[in-house]
Amino acid sequence: xxxxxxxxxxxxxxxxxxxxxxxxxxxxxxxxxxxxxxxxxxxxxxxxxxxxxxxxxxxxxxxxxxxxxxxxxxxxxxxxxxxxxxxxxxxxxxxxxxxxxxxxxxxxxxxxxxxxxxxxxxxxxxxxxxxxxxxxxxxxxxxxxxxxxxxxxxxxxxxxxxxxxxxxxxxxxxxxxxxxxxxxxxxxxxxxxxxxxxxxxxxxxxxxxxxxxxxxx
Amino acid sequence: xxxxxxxxxxxxxxxxxxxxxxxxxxxxxxxxxxxxxxxxxxxxxxxxxxxxxxxxxxxxxxxxxxxxxxxxxxxxxxxxxxxxxxxxxxxxxxxxxxxxxxxxxxxxxxxxxxxxxxxxxxxxxxxxxxxxxxxxxxxxxxxxxxxxxxxxxxxxxxxxxxxxxxxxxxxxxxxxxxxxxxxxxxxxxxxxxxxxxxxxxxxxxxxxxxxxxxxxxxxxxxxxxxxxxxxxxxxxxxxxxxxxxxxxxxxxxxxxxxxxxxxxxxxxxxxxxxxxxxxxxxxxxxxxxxxxxxxxxxxxxxxxxxxxxxxxxxxxxxxxxxxxxxxxxxxxxxxxxxxxxxxxxx
Numbered sequence: 001x002x003x004x005x006x007x008x009x010x011x012x013x014x015x016x017x018x019x020x021x022x023x024x025x026x027x028x029x030x031x032x033x034x035x036x037x038x039x040x041x042x043x044x045x046x047x048x049x050x051x052x053x054x055x056x057x058x059x060x061x062x063x064x065x066x067x068x069x070x071x072x073x074x075x076x077x078x079x080x081x082x083x084x085x086x087x088x089x090x091x092x093x094x095x096x097x098x099x100x101x102x103x104x105x106x107x108x109x110x111x112x113x114x115x116x117x118x119x120x121x122x123x124x125x126x127x128x129x130x131x132x133x134x135x136x137x138x139x140x141x142x143x144x145x146x147x148x149x150x151x152x153x154x155x156x157x158x159x160x161x162x163x164x165x166x167x168x169x170x171x172x173x174x175x176x177x178x179x180x181x182x183x184x185x186x187x188x189x190x191x192x193x194x195x196x197x198x199x200x201x202x203x204x205x206x207x208x209x210x211x212x213x214x215x216x217x
Numbered sequence: 218x219x220x221x222x223x224x225x226x227x228x229x230x231x232x233x234x235x236x237x238x239x240x241x242x243x244x245x246x247x248x249x250x251x252x253x254x255x256x257x258x259x260x261x262x263x264x265x266x267x268x269x270x271x272x273x274x275x276x277x278x279x280x281x282x283x284x285x286x287x288x289x290x291x292x293x294x295x296x297x298x299x300x301x302x303x304x305x306x307x308x309x310x311x312x313x314x315x316x317x318x319x320x321x322x323x324x325x326x327x328x329x330x331x332x333x334x335x336x337x338x339x340x341x342x343x344x345x346x347x348x349x350x351x352x353x354x355x356x357x358x359x360x361x362x363x364x365x366x367x368x369x370x371x372x373x374x375x376x377x378x379x380x381x382x383x384x385x386x387x388x389x390x391x392x393x394x395x396x397x398x399x400x401x402x403x404x405x406x407x408x409x410x411x412x413x414x415x416x417x418x419x420x421x422x423x424x425x426x427x428x429x430x431x432x433x434x435x436x437x438x439x440x441x442x443x444x445x446x447x448x449x450x451x452x453x454x455x456x457x458x459x460x461x462x463x464x465x466x467x468x469x470x471x472x473x474x475x476x477x478x479x480x481x482x483x484x485x486x487x488x489x490x491x492x493x494x495x496x497x498x499x500x501x502x503x504x505x506x507x508x509x510x511x512x513x514x515x516x517x518x519x520x521x522x523x524x525x526x527x528x529x530x531x532x533x534x535x536x537x538x539x540x541x542x543x544x545x546x547x548x549x550x551x552x553x554x555x556x557x558x559x560x561x562x563x
Contacts, residue, residue, distance in 0.1 A: 117313065119309060119311050119313040120313045120314070120315060120316075122275065122309075122313065123307070123309060123313035123314075124326075125275060125302075126273055126275060126302060126305075126307040126384075127302065127303065127307075127326065127327040127330065127374075127378075128298075128299040128300065128301075128302035128303040128327075128330060128331070129299070129330050130299065130330075133330050137326065137329070137330070138315065141315070141317040141318070142315060142316060142317050144317065216316075217316055217317060217358035217359075217360060
């Protein structure tokens with residue numbers, strides 16, 4: 001394999017990783033955020049306390065979080081086929097990644113929203129805010145920098161998960177390292193992918209921290 | 218002072234069950250007249266916070282009723298309760314401003330949720346910024362403000378929807394004495410100009426003394442005493458009230474004074490604390506006493522204070538003379554409306 005071949009293989013893998021992680025993190029954030037909000041507001045002493053909803057949702061999320069990704073990946077295969085029509089390749093990888101990330105996002109959102117000063121929520125209640133107004137105008141804006149950091153945290157975790165894509169021929173950097181680096185014993189390719197992953201995570205984290213700081217007043 | 222009763226609490230009780238039962242309020246009855254600045258004083262844990270939160274329904278009493286402007290707050294459904302809260306402003310010890318919004322944004326919040334039009338919001342926000350003297354801080358974020366400025370934003374925010382009542386929850390407890398004074402004067406000003414009824418809770422008698430008309434002393438969830446500020450300050454009847462007043466107008470008497478020989482063969486000397494309230498301050502009661510009875514007076518200490526425009530004086534006087542003359546002199550001063558108290562050791 002020539003160096004141009006190597007570059008094109010690596011470049012393709014990077015794009016595949018970015019696509020997988022990018023789509024999964026966005027969908028997971030969209031689904032997980034309302035769940036995280038629900039977890040917070042239904043808690044005892046919050047704006048919509050409901051023990052039953054809080055407990056059940058918490059349990060479901062804990063179950064989701066405790067299943068090892070590699071098992072989840074196999075377990076959701078029928079669901080994956082139903083949703084995207086295939087269980088292999090980058091497309092097939094997006095579904096399990098998203099499913100795995102949803103409970104993670106819910107917990108991350110929960111902890112970000114819990115940082116909002118209860119006094120501010122009380123003030124909003126005293127002014128006659130509805131629960132929806134409190135969520136949209138108080139909880140989310142006040143926790144926004146934390147939510148951004150949480151989003152980055154999820155993305156970084158998903159980059160790690162996506163490396164297991166090799167199992168389903170999912171493409172991306174992990175797949176490349178597994179197939180070329182491990183199976184064909186190309187240590188150099190393993191190194192390249194690791195370096196690229198480190199740089200990717202580093203850049204993502206730097207961007208996230210910068211954005212969070214810019215957003216907090 | 219204004220007309221009828223605006224806020225009424227009838228037999229309000231509230232118990233919290235945490236690790237053990239805590240009865241925060243026990244059968245509390247209160248009448249707060251319209252247009253007054255009404256203080257509720259008590260030490261921490263007395264139930265002040267629970268009491269003030271019952272007024273706007275942030276806490277629901279277990280039993281009893283809370284009536285605000287004829288509306289029973291305990292019987293409102295959530296929608297009506299939210300509407301009622303828009304007519305009751307509240308400010309807090311730690312200000313509780315939205316860190317993500319500018320000063321103008323914070324003041325606009327209650328207007329937004331009340332559905333006020335955008336152009337009207339801007340106009341009202343400018344008005345309120347002017348009222349609290351923060352025109353130049355409209356675009357600052359709370360983090361960039363001092364404590365006093367934050368509380369002014371809190372006041373502007375609380376007044377945005379033109380409430381009838383302003384609840385102040387230890388509103389000056391996080392501020393230094395200077396800033397406390399200026400914030401209290403702003404509140405008194407607003408009370409005068411707009412006829413706004415203000416209910417404030419505090420643990421500091423100095424705050425009550427500065428601006429309140431009436432004060433209720435809360436201890437262990439029970440109202441121990443209610444009266445005009447001057448009354449409570451001058452004549453606290455209960456131990457709880459005495460504890461709160463202590464230090465404010467108490468006189469520290471140098472121990473040497475008490476140790477002086479008070480008795481000679483024929484004369485007796487009595488150390489008296491005299492309290493003059495209102496117009497009595499202006500009357501020559503002591504010289505009258507000296508003329509009428511053959512006693513001598515030695516003034517050891519004196520202090521005149523002003524509480525809500527009413528002068529209030531304390532004198533420490535040693536009166537010497539024949540025992541019966543001293544007794545008559547004391548009786549005379551009591552007749553003149555001066556309160557006397559024989560000071561013994563301590």
